[in-house]
Amino acid sequence: MQTSVQLPTDPAVQYLLRIGDTCLILGQRLGEWCGHAPIIEEDIALTNVALDLIGQARGVLTLAGQRCAPALDEDQLAFLRDERDYRNPTIAELPRGDFAFTVLRNAMLSTWLKLLWERLRDSGDAELSGIAGKALKEARYHQQHAADWVVRLGDGTEESRRRIEAAMAQLWPYVAELFDDDAVEAAAEASGLGPPASSLREPWLAEMAEILGEVHLPMPKQGNFRSTGKQGVHSEHMGYILAEMQFLQRAYPGGAW
Amino acid sequence: MNTTSHEWPLWEVFVRTKAGLDHKHCGSLHAADPKMAVQMARDVYTRRSEGSSVWVVRSDQIVASDPGDKDMFFDPAEDKVYRHPTFYKLPDAVDHM
Numbered sequence: 001m002q003t004s005v006q007l008p009t010d011p012a013v014q015y016l017l018r019i020g021d022t023c024l025i026l027g028q029r030l031g032e033w034c035g036h037a038p039i040i041e042e043d044i045a046l047t048n049v050a051l052d053l054i055g056q057a058r059g060v061l062t063l064a065g066q067r068c069a070p071a072l073d074e075d076q077l078a079f080l081r082d083e084r085d086y087r088n089p090t091i092a093e094l095p096r097g098d099f100a101f102t103v104l105r106n107a108m109l110s111t112w113l114k115l116l117w118e119r120l121r122d123s124g125d126a127e128l129s130g131i132a133g134k135a136l137k138e139a140r141y142h143q144q145h146a147a148d149w150v151v152r153l154g155d156g157t158e159e160s161r162r163r164i165e166a167a168m169a170q171l172w173p174y175v176a177e178l179f180d181d182d183a184v185e186a187a188a189e190a191s192g193l194g195p196p197a198s199s200l201r202e203p204w205l206a207e208m209a210e211i212l213g214e215v216h217l218p219m220p221k222q223g224n225f226r227s228t229g230k231q232g233v234h235s236e237h238m239g240y241i242l243a244e245m246q247f248l249q250r251a252y253p254g255g256a257w
Numbered sequence: 258m259n260t261t262s263h264e265w266p267l268w269e270v271f272v273r274t275k276a277g278l279d280h281k282h283c284g285s286l287h288a289a290d291p292k293m294a295v296q297m298a299r300d301v302y303t304r305r306s307e308g309s310s311v312w313v314v315r316s317d318q319i320v321a322s323d324p325g326d327k328d329m330f331f332d333p334a335e336d337k338v339y340r341h342p343t344f345y346k347l348p349d350a351v352d353h354m
Contacts, residue, residue, distance in 0.1 A: 039265075039287060041286050041287060041288065041297040041300065041301055042297075044300050044301050044304070045296070045297065045300040045301075048300050048304060144296075145296055148292065148293065148296070152289070152293075
């Protein structure tokens, strides 16, 4: 049995993991649609998005691993961390739900990632800036694809409307965490690594309002619940997805294609 | 009997590999509207860098020749070899034509 890797407390590593883990975990969730999407064309589209996200995760995790001592590679970071050392916001790990839940979460997270990549093009870290330039093109398409579906379902049948409204009610409580600032975000801003989370809030709300406004889907009021995935404190769903992802590397250390 | 179709319409997909070449038919897919059809075409048919442009057209908008007319339409061309430019002698300077 392969033991877990240890992570440094370096805020830059934490910041990179928040981005890389969002891509990694959402990519894994979307991969679950392989063979299950409502039509084959959408099956391929969703897994294309999943593979784009895994590609982005590879780049960012590699970068995070270089900042660890001793250095860790992308596979060690992706597959050999304990649950508490994953830093994705909780929204990314929620079970895939129905198709409405999946496309609404994709719209929310691809909008968030798109805005983040836009800002990260100006990162003081040249490699991160390079990754952002490439990822931005992918995120733009992900956003458009997901937003189109949100509009179709919101403006579709009674059933599709009911489902997209239910998805909104389920997802909305997890949105606030995306824009929570803390010492990690402050350090990233101070060092020029990337923007603090809170700075993406207004542009995100504006873009989401445009998508949701097309079908008069209101944004719910923010309650008191606050998810804490970015701090490593995850929902009960995280352990299961990690078990599935980590089994092979734990049972067959260093196993490769 | 209810004859309303609950299937999304079929679309034919044409992909251009690079600027200057023509769009080639590469397959078909189901999509609810033109915008979705273009996105699906991108996702299904250009995953391995096959394209720089895609066209989609509703399959029911294509007018095709009748297979029953095959003899009448195409067989008469078979014995007209003189229509091929193979009888011309090319000057040596024009190589590999």
